[in-house]
Amino acid sequence: MKQVMKLAAASTVALGLAVSPATAAGELFLYNWTDYIDNTITDKFTKDTGIKVTLDTYDSNETLLAKLKSGATGYDLAVPSQNFVDIMIKEGMLIEVDVKSMPNYKHVADAFKKPSWDPEQKYSSPYQMGTTSYAVKKGSGAGQCASLKEFFEPNAAAKGKVGVFKTPEEVVNLAHIYLGQNFCTEKTDDLKAVQSLLQGQKSSVKVFSSEGTMDRLGDGVTLVSNAWNGDAMKRRLKDDTIQYCFPKEGVVGWFDSLVIPKGAKNVENAKTFMNWLMAPENMALLSNFANYANAIVGSDKYMTKDMASSPEVQVPSVPVKFGKSCGPKYTKAIDKIWTKLLQ
Amino acid sequence: MTDAARTTPDIALPDAKVAGKASGQKRKGFEVGSFPGLKTWTWVFFIYLYAPIVVLVVYSFNANNRAQKWTGFSTSWYAKAFSNDDIQSATINTLIVASAATVLATAMALLAALALARGGRFKGSTASLGLISLPLIVPEIATAVATLSFFVVIGIQFGLLTLIIAHTVFCIPFAFLPIRARLEGMDDTLEQAAMDLYASRWKAFRYVTFPLLLPGIVAGAMLSFIISVDDFIISLMVAGAGSTTLPLYIYGMIRVGISPEVNVISTVMLLISLVFITAYWLLTRGDDHTVH
Amino acid sequence: MAVGAEQTRRTWWLLSPALLTVGFFMVLPMVILLVFSFMEADPYGGVDPGFTVEAYVQLLFERDFDDTLAYTGIYLGIIWRSIALALVATVGSLILGFPVAYYIARQNTRTQNLLLFLVTLPFWTNLLIRTYAWILILSTDGVIEQPLKAIGFLDGTLDMMYSNGAIAIGLIYTYLPLMVLPIYASMEKLDFRLIEAASDLYAGRYRVFREVIVPLSTPGIVAGCILVFVPSLGAFVAPDLLGGGRKLMLGSLIHLQFASSRNWPFGAAIAMCLLAIVMIALMLQARSSARRRAMEVA
Numbered sequence: 039m040k041q042v043m044k045l046a047a048a049s050t051v052a053l054g055l056a057v058s059p060a061t062a063a064g065e066l067f068l069y070n071w072t073d074y075i076d077n078t079i080t081d082k083f084t085k086d087t088g089i090k091v092t093l094d095t096y097d098s099n100e101t102l103l104a105k106l107k108s109g110a111t112g113y114d115l116a117v118p119s120q121n122f123v124d125i126m127i128k129e130g131m132l133i134e135v136d137v138k139s140m141p142n143y144k145h146v147a148d149a150f151k152k153p154s155w156d157p158e159q160k161y162s163s164p165y166q167m168g169t170t171s172y173a174v175k176k177g178s179g180a181g182q183c184a185s186l187k188e189f190f191e192p193n194a195a196a197k198g199k200v201g202v203f204k205t206p207e208e209v210v211n212l213a214h215i216y217l218g219q220n221f222c223t224e225k226t227d228d229l230k231a232v233q234s235l236l237q238g239q240k241s242s243v244k245v246f247s248s249e250g251t252m253d254r255l256g257d258g259v260t261l262v263s264n265a266w267n268g269d270a271m272k273r274r275l276k277d278d279t280i281q282y283c284f285p286k287e288g289v290v291g292w293f294d295s296l297v298i299p300k301g302a303k304n305v306e307n308a309k310t311f312m313n314w315l316m317a318p319e320n321m322a323l324l325s326n327f328a329n330y331a332n333a334i335v336g337s338d339k340y341m342t343k344d345m346a347s348s349p350e351v352q353v354p355s356v357p358v359k360f361g362k363s364c365g366p367k368y369t370k371a372i373d374k375i376w377t378k379l380l381q
Numbered sequence: 382m383t384d385a386a387r388t389t390p391d392i393a394l395p396d397a398k399v400a401g402k403a404s405g406q407k408r409k410g411f412e413v414g415s416f417p418g419l420k421t422w423t424w425v426f427f428i429y430l431y432a433p434i435v436v437l438v439v440y441s442f443n444a445n446n447r448a449q450k451w452t453g454f455s456t457s458w459y460a461k462a463f464s465n466d467d468i469q470s471a472t473i474n475t476l477i478v479a480s481a482a483t484v485l486a487t488a489m490a491l492l493a494a495l496a497l498a499r500g501g502r503f504k505g506s507t508a509s510l511g512l513i514s515l516p517l518i519v520p521e522i523a524t525a526v527a528t529l530s531f532f533v534v535i536g537i538q539f540g541l542l543t544l545i546i547a548h549t550v551f552c553i554p555f556a557f558l559p560i561r562a563r564l565e566g567m568d569d570t571l572e573q574a575a576m577d578l579y580a581s582r583w584k585a586f587r588y589v590t591f592p593l594l595l596p597g598i599v600a601g602a603m604l605s606f607i608i609s610v611d612d613f614i615i616s617l618m619v620a621g622a623g624s625t626t627l628p629l630y631i632y633g634m635i636r637v638g639i640s641p642e643v644n645v646i647s648t649v650m651l652l653i654s655l656v657f658i659t660a661y662w663l664l665t666r667g668d669d670h671t672v673h
Numbered sequence: 674m675a676v677g678a679e680q681t682r683r684t685w686w687l688l689s690p691a692l693l694t695v696g697f698f699m700v701l702p703m704v705i706l707l708v709f710s711f712m713e714a715d716p717y718g719g720v721d722p723g724f725t726v727e728a729y730v731q732l733l734f735e736r737d738f739d740d741t742l743a744y745t746g747i748y749l750g751i752i753w754r755s756i757a758l759a760l761v762a763t764v765g766s767l768i769l770g771f772p773v774a775y776y777i778a779r780q781n782t783r784t785q786n787l788l789l790f791l792v793t794l795p796f797w798t799n800l801l802i803r804t805y806a807w808i809l810i811l812s813t814d815g816v817i818e819q820p821l822k823a824i825g826f827l828d829g830t831l832d833m834m835y836s837n838g839a840i841a842i843g844l845i846y847t848y849l850p851l852m853v854l855p856i857y858a859s860m861e862k863l864d865f866r867l868i869e870a871a872s873d874l875y876a877g878r879y880r881v882f883r884e885v886i887v888p889l890s891t892p893g894i895v896a897g898c899i900l901v902f903v904p905s906l907g908a909f910v911a912p913d914l915l916g917g918g919r920k921l922m923l924g925s926l927i928h929l930q931f932a933s934s935r936n937w938p939f940g941a942a943i944a945m946c947l948l949a950i951v952m953i954a955l956m957l958q959a960r961s962s963a964r965r966r967a968m969e970v971a
Contacts, residue, residue, distance in 0.1 A: 067622040072637055077466075092470065092623050095633050100933035107718030108529060108931065111538055112622030129717055198832075204918055205933045245835045245917035250638035259813050259834070301538065303622075366716040373934050374735065380921050380929075381747045415779070416772070416878060423776045426769060430795055430849065433806035436816050440809060451819070489691040496687035503681055509688055512695050520907030520951060522924040523706075523944045524699070526931050530709050530941070531702035533719065550698045553691055611799040614909055618931070628801050635805050635914060639812065647802040658797045662790055 065090045066307045069105075069113040071294075072097055072249050073269070074166075076327050083314055089307045097248045098205035106131060111301030114308040119292045121207075123162050124155040124363040126297060133298040135309055137163045142316035150333035153293065155363075162295035163312040166268070166330035168351075169358060170208040170290040173255055173265035173282045180261035183283035186216040190235055192242045192262055200239065201255065201263030204248045206376040209236070209264065211290045211361050218287075222364035224371070233375045240379055255280050267350040268329035275344060282350045288357030293333075434651065441644035462645040470623075471630040474541065478626060479609040481545045486552035487560075487602040491594075494557055495586075498564040516551040524551065525618040532619060539621025547619050548609045555608050556601035559665060563597025600664045607657045610650070703948075710941035718935040728942035748926075752946065755923040758837065759905035762844035766852035766901050767894065769845065774856035774893070775886070778863065789857065796850040804843050804910050811839055811915070835917030843911035851900035859893025860886075892965060899958045903951050923947050 068075070072095040080091040094113070096102045099122040106116065106126075118126060126132050137143055137159040146164060156162045172189040174181040180196035181188030190213065192200050203209050213235055214221055219228045244260050252273035255263040270282035296315065298308045314320055321332045322340030329344075331351050338346065345351065364372075444455035462468055493513060497506060516524065528547050537543060567590075575585040613628040620629055627650060634643045710728050712720040735745040777788045795803065810816045811833040821827035833839055863886075871885045872878075887894075909924035916922075921929070923943060930940025 065623075069622065072633065093467065094622065094625055097636065098933055100935070104718050104932045104935050107715075107935070108533060108539075108618075112540055114622070125717060240919075243919060245919065247636070247918055249636045253638045257813060369716050373936065377921075377926075377929070377934065378735075378747050380918065381751050416775075416882070419772055419776045422772045426773045427791065429769070429846070430792070433803060433810060433846070434795060434798070436809050437802065437806040489694060492687040493691035496684045499684075503684060509692060512700070513691055515695055515699055518951070518955070519699075519703075520904060520924070520947055522907045522909050522927050523703075523947055526927055526940060526944055527702035527706040528698070529931060530705045530937070531698070534705055546698055550695060553695060557691070607797060611797075613799070613801050628799060631799075631801055631805070635801065635808070639808060643805060644809075647799070647805065650802060651798050654798045655794070658794060 201260035482548035490556035
């Protein structure tokens with residue numbers, strides 16, 4: 039009985055500790071992709087500004103949107119891709135911040151100063167950019183990075199050894215590229231072709247997941263896998279057994295931005311983070327961790343040798359097509375294809 | 382785990398006397414009706430039950446950073462996990478939610494158990510019992526999305542408060558069952574006698590019923606606490622910014638892959654569960670009455 | 674005991690906090706979920722006003738890309754898979770758990786208590802953690818494959834992860850105690866003199882097993898099966914982590930609709946189906962125990 043009392047006392051103490059005041063300069067709740075930032079960056083931010091960062095993670099743009107829509111508000115910053123920034127602006131989910139007026143905005147490369155999804159830069163500041171494609175396990179006979187065929191219609195060696203992302207957006211866009219279709223196509227024939235392509239691929243699929251994909255590939259659980267370039271590079275640097283592919287048909291490009299969702303409690307701290315990250319040395323730190331390119335002029339000075347010579351970052355002469363936000367009809371059709379696929 | 386426990390109003394409690402002690406006779410040496418291999422099979426069963434747990438604990442001492450390959454003994458992952466800020470804040474969140482939910486659920490369960498055990502039979506007693514046990518019957522995923530929808534409709538911001546509310550609800554039956562079991566095992570003549578002497582209902586409760594009932598209350602509270610600490614699916618749906626609990630943090634790590642840090646947190650959580658459940662078991666062992 | 678009006682009032686006062694909490698935060702949410710299942714889906718998450726049975730239509734029919742309705746077996750397929758996997762888990766736990774329950778019931782009280790405690794202990798540890806442990810065991814180069822490779826028994830991989838088998842193992846592991854306990858409970862009450870008498874009469878062990886032990890422990894078997902079947906049906910963690918997301922089950926399908934697919938009404942409709950199946954299972958159990966009681970009375 040006494041021990042029980044002690045236990046009770048211990049939890050009361052824990053409770054007391056928990057409600058003690060947070061750090062003076064305040065906090066920042068960051069909602070980010072898995073493995074897209076680490077504490078070398080957040081610790082430096084805390085050191086520079088005194089603001090403490092708390093991180094939660096998600097695995098796809100779809101999950102982010104669903105979570106924010108379902109009332110999981112209170113996040114001060116999120117990191118959607120360009121097409122989802124567009125959706126969130128249209129749905130009135132973001133707080134206006136006027137990124138243009140921030141001191142470090144001057145470092146943003148001219149080419150990225152009028153992005154089509156947020157031309158006035160009222161809501162979003164640059165985070166990282168990269169491509170979506172697939173990667174192969176070297177020497178497995180599963181592919182030579184020649185064509186998206188290796189991913190969508192895998193050969194005998196890769197049968198049952200394909201890894202595919204868990205949510206449809208990027209997979210379907212890759213399929214559109216492979217089939218030579220336009221993004222957001224609402225044509226019945228196009229959608230049917232996508233559906234039968236993915237259905238055919240499924241018999242070779244080992245796992246649908248967007249996280250830990252490159253470790254699975256490196257360990258040989260999969261031999262062909264959906265991949266983001268930075269993720270693939272991270273694993274390649276470890277043991278050089280995988281190759282990120284730029285197939286001849288092209289790859290999907292994306293540009294991730296920082297945005298402040300409505301309901302954010304620490305808007306000023308979020309703005310501080312946006313501005314802080316646009317400084318070349320900080321953005322370089324992020325690129326060195328995540329292994330993606332960025333839109334900040336002068337950040338390359340601070341980047342590692344690996345980044346400067348990365349074959350994953352330098353896109354060879356294949357088309358890069360950026361995903362757009364599509365209409366509800368298309369969205370519904372894709373959802374149907376996906377649910378049918380996972381049934 | 383709770384989605385299983387939830388459907389077991391009367392059997393899942395780690396209460397060894399589930400069936401009552403109908404027959405205390407010793408059956409040692411009873412050979413009729415024995416089957417060959419029965420003992421071996423039971424061994425296999427317990428190995429199946431405990432092997433994963435042993436693996437988990439052993440691998441938390443693995444030196445390798447890819448947890449499933451054993452490369453040597455090390456406690457470095459413990460040091461790393463304990464100094465991890467995110468794990469610390471997840472632990473604090475877990476403790477806040479579990480403590481609050483336990484206090485609330487146990488208080489409400491105590492009142493309800495007193496009412497149902499001492500109120501005699503009345504119209505609606507069966508229905509009340511059914512309502513209180515409802516969280517045990519409904520599959521957890523359904524509770525999770527229903528709770529999510531409800532919070533969206535009333536427009537509350539997700540965070541620790543929503544977690545505490547949701548946890549309190551499903552903790553109520555877990556706190557209720559041991560308290561009621563204890564109450565039913567108690568003779569109420571003492572209480573009646575006390576009431577005759579003191580005349581005050583409150584005093585009779587305070588000085589007679591409550592001390593006798595305390596083991597049941599503590600048992601119920603501990604059960605609630607452990608159920609809340611372990612909850613995953615409902616938390617997944619109604620957690621918001623800065624209210625990540627330990628299971629949610631673990632889920633975030635497992636999705637990425639295997640890491641010894643997960644083994645460390647898991648081992649620590651296992652230990653906590655074991656301590657609580659063993660304490661619970663010892664507390665209720667004297668109770669001759671069961672949770673029916 | 675005569676129940677006075679004053680006492681009844683006090684009883685209700687004491688009951689009200691618990692009843693109101695469960696009613697307000699559990700029953701009302703269920704009603705809201707039911708309402709949601711008849712509303713229109715907002716393509717970006719949440720619901721739009723307007724009454725429609727679209728979500729239920731969607732269960733059986735699909736609107737083709739050009740909006741024509743056609744019968745589809747997708748969701749029935751998922752429901753069927755969930756039922757099948759839940760059945761496999763149920764039968765698996767029964768086979769694994771029945772002899773153990775019998776073994777425990779034949780021990781002396783002290784040993785019984787200890788063994789029962791050991792059966793329930795893992796059950797009270799975190800579901801995620803227990804499932805994660807199986808990832809360690811089943812994965813490529815995991816606890817099973819490594820030693821096999823070391824002694825040269827295995828070349829390549831067994832490929833155990835991300836399969837229906839892995840899901841079933843995870844489900845059985847998770848819910849096994851729920852099978853053992855009720856069977857034990859019914860056997861504990863079993864009069865072992867009956868077995869003795871039967872052995873004297875029939876002599877054959879297996880005949881005793883078939884004609885005495887099994888019929889007498891039927892109530893426990895039924896209860897155990899329900900207790901394993903119901904939560905397996907709505908499982909989310911095992912298919913998600915051990916199944917590799919390739920095979921949806923009801924639980925994962927519901928979660929998907931409220932997460933990345935953002936079709937809340939449909940998710941709500943499936944949740945209602947899940948609840949219906951659970952209710953049917955519980956009613957079947959209630960009926961069978963009522964019949965038993967009637968037989969006992971007779």
